[in-house]
Amino acid sequence: MSVGQRKTSLIKRETPMRVFLYMQPKVIKYPREDNVLVNIVMEHPLRPITRLSDKRKPENVINVNTFDEEKPTFSITLDQDAYDDIEACIDSPLTLTLYEQLIKDDVSEISHESRSSQKLQGKPKAQGYLDLIHYFTKKRVMLNVNVLLYPLDQSDDKITCKMVWDIYSLMPLLKWVNLSNVLFLTFTSIYNIDGTFLNDYQKLCSALSLRINSSNKKDRNDKIFICKYTGFSKEIIIEQTKFYKWENMKDPERNNGNSLAIFSENFNIHKIFHNVFCSENFNFNFWSIDTNNDYALVCNSLHRFILTDKMHISLEQYLANGPSEIIVDVFDESEPDKILLQGVIDLSIFMYPNVTACSFVVDLQPPNSLRRSSVPSSPISPGRKRSQSSPSPKHKQSEKDIVKPIFAIIKICVQAPITNAPMGEFAIFDTNSINVNMTRDIYKSCGSVKKGDPSTPSKETLCVQSYQLFDDNILQLKKNIAEGKLTQGDAKEKCCETRDMCDRILPLIACDFNVRYPTNTNTEFMDLMTTVYRELVDRSYQLINANWGDSLLNSPIIASNVQNILADQISLAKYMRAIGNWDMYQCLLRRLKDQFSNSSMLRFYMFIYNLELEEYKSARDYIQKPLNEQGQEGQLFINVCRIYLDYIKDKKDPEIEDKCETDLLIALRNLCEIEQPELAVGWMLLYCLYKRYNYQPGISYSRWQYENLIREGLFTEIEYLPRSLWEVFNDFKPFVNTVKAKNLWKGINLLLRLGLYNFAQLIYYEVIDDLTAVERYILNANFKLITKELEYFAIVNKFPVDKLPNSAELNAFVNLANGNIEYVRNPYDSSWIQYYASILAIEGFEDTFPFQLGILRYAFKMLAEKEFEMAITALDYASDSYGHGLVKSVVKAKALYYLGRLKEAELHLADGTNYNLFLPNVWAGLALINLRLGENYKALECWKYARSDPRFLIDEEILAELSKVDPDNINLYVDTPTLK
Incomplete structure (x- = not known):
């Protein structure tokens, strides 16, 4: 210069x-x-x-x-x-x-x-x-x-x-200064204030100050004043005015606090606790606040600031250079130096890309030098309007035991993200408008990250909805025809139905068929139309013929029955595989595939099973199927499963192993911000990745997203699923009492049920510090078992849990975990038997199903070692739940047979035919027992039924027992028994 x-x-x-x-x-x-x-x-x-x-x-x-x-x-x-x-x-x-x-x-x-x-x-x-x-x-x-x-x-x-x-x-008001952003600070209300506090402090004020970031501890306590709020009023929450007002326009002499004269922007009173950002591990119990009767200190005032380009850059640097906080002080106007309540706002969330607004729930507590003069308000106290009838609480917890912390909600909003480059002045101001309301227009434009307008669903969601509309239309046509509503005189109605069907098909072509089969020529388009016709006719045929195995049927009763059957039988098959009963395992799966060959639900369940068994090639084949073959539930989680498959593939590739987590981060951001922003488990995974790399803006933002989804009841789950291998091995549920652990365990449980074990383990590491030593051991053992990482796992036999009320249950889970590990390490050794046997010695369980695998493995081992009485004892201890009565009946009948108690064996084996499942070996066993009892006709009928399907071979053990029967003692003349 x-x-x-x-x-x-x-x-x-x-x-x-x-x-x-x-x-x-x-x-x-x-x-x-x-x-x-x-x-x-x-x-x-x-x-x-x-x-x-x-x-x-x-x-x-x-x-x-x-x-x-x-x-x-x-x-x-x-x-x-x-x-x-x-x-x-x-x-x-x-x-x-x-x-x-x-x-x-x-x-x-x-x-x-x-x-x-x-x-x-x-x-x-x-x-x-x-x-x-x-x-x-x-x-x-x-x-x-x-x-x-x-x-x-x-x-x-x-x-x-x-x-x-x-x-x-006549002259510009600015010449050199460049304005680049608009900032709003809105103080809404203070909640859970008790009556004593309200009566003692009528002239409350609140000041917001920026805490200085400094390595010097003395400077770190310094604050830069930002703004002040006055004129708090005690009002019943639902009765307050429904708009924000200018703080600097409030005038007590003119009493304009509730007038539209100082109106700036309105808000929805029913969404005051919607999409708020809370302190981690702090439960504000919003549900316990009765908006119709509870009082609040209402402010609903805003300050507005404008940032120059230099200020914008300085603010970004300030937020990026470490902990950035706003201090919220509440005091009486007559004694400004005496801080009554104080809270902190963490601003790191604004360093996440594209964030422009956040409503902070600020926990207000007395400073260290002060103590709160009164306890938080009770359910009926001066903090709540008395009424003759009080609504019953929606939660089981008694309101008397609920902690009601004092908190305020403060909204911070910027027109443009802080992380963006400073905007030019013309991006801020629309001076061409005749009537400009900058507060309303800018304030309304402030929102969270631009992850897609919620009113504009993703392509996948639109495609799912399009298929659902097509199915509904087909079913409606079927209903109209069945009820005789369509006659020759209904030409006009038929025309409308036909046009409606065309409107349903065109979106399917756009979102699915044309994506799978892109066309460039007329010939290719004609081939595409042939494919559309063939697939949609097949889909319609299944719907019209009421294929009860198809999850898309418009009958919740039928669908739930099918889901129960599929879930129970696949679960049973998993148990049979785990205990080594391959005959029953293969028989169960073969019958399912025959009976539900066209069921998209079965395909989805088997896809999950392939993920659990690490059969990733088969799992990828499912992902490549058209959307209409994946089933509705599969479509909800297909994206996160695809990301999991890519992550596992990259993790096993030594050339790109180092960047697999970077690719995972990119994929999860795309999933959460664009494809499925309401998938809470995706935000949890993103939270854990950000936590691993200590990226505080990402930690705050992802937690904000999944906590609000859970709070709004939008956590996506699947009601009907087969028991996962995790649940088969050890379905231990730890006791978690922090807000963070409770929320994250929902995600862990869902991922475990879906067979995404590496993802579940990623979130598990974030809650591990909230668990006791014995809980960590049980869960660590199961994770090592399910991920095949048992090489260096050390067995611990005893934990000091005897004084705990659930000590028996904990000991049983420890024995189950140890038995499972030793069984996998040395399946032919007997070291694992003692752990499973210890479970049988524990009494007082309402249901022993959580330990079913260990009990059945012990029973089968005793049967193999010809310890038949011990096998029967173990089977009596086992649970009958979820179709396991079939297993108990068949195995117990076998033990009784070898003990020579043929009549009892016949009764138990006959009970195994009552489970709507054809098992040839059950009928072959009945034939063997009746042959030995001299009931030749029964034996012949049972044998004929056992051999009704030649694809199923009879167990070698039964054939060996048949060979021991002396043919000379069998009467070859078999007559039909006379009816009495």
């Missing part, structure tokens, strides 16, 4: 140019009486207003009675580029107050001086404001603005005054 340029720069800073903003009222519409003097007073708390006139007149008063003759013009004097002036006008609109005063003499006889004095003696009737924000630009501005003055008394609903203004500047 040259010397001349430097001098010029210094002059610009030292002697700023004076500029003027001119304001000329053009029209005033107000229904006044003839004997009433009406004045409109213009006021600004920080800048003087001048009236342009040759005669001496009140400088800031408009006489409505003589307005048509005078048509005054006013100006407000500002320094060009002076930030103090900019800030003063941005946060404090120019106030217009209408006064009325009865006059006894003719208006013309009243002097100008008396009018000036009488304006203060009149009664304020209405008020409004001029927002000056959009005049701070680098060009001359002239706008035509409509202003409404609303009644200060809400009962005077007919005295609204309408004004039309011309506002302009």
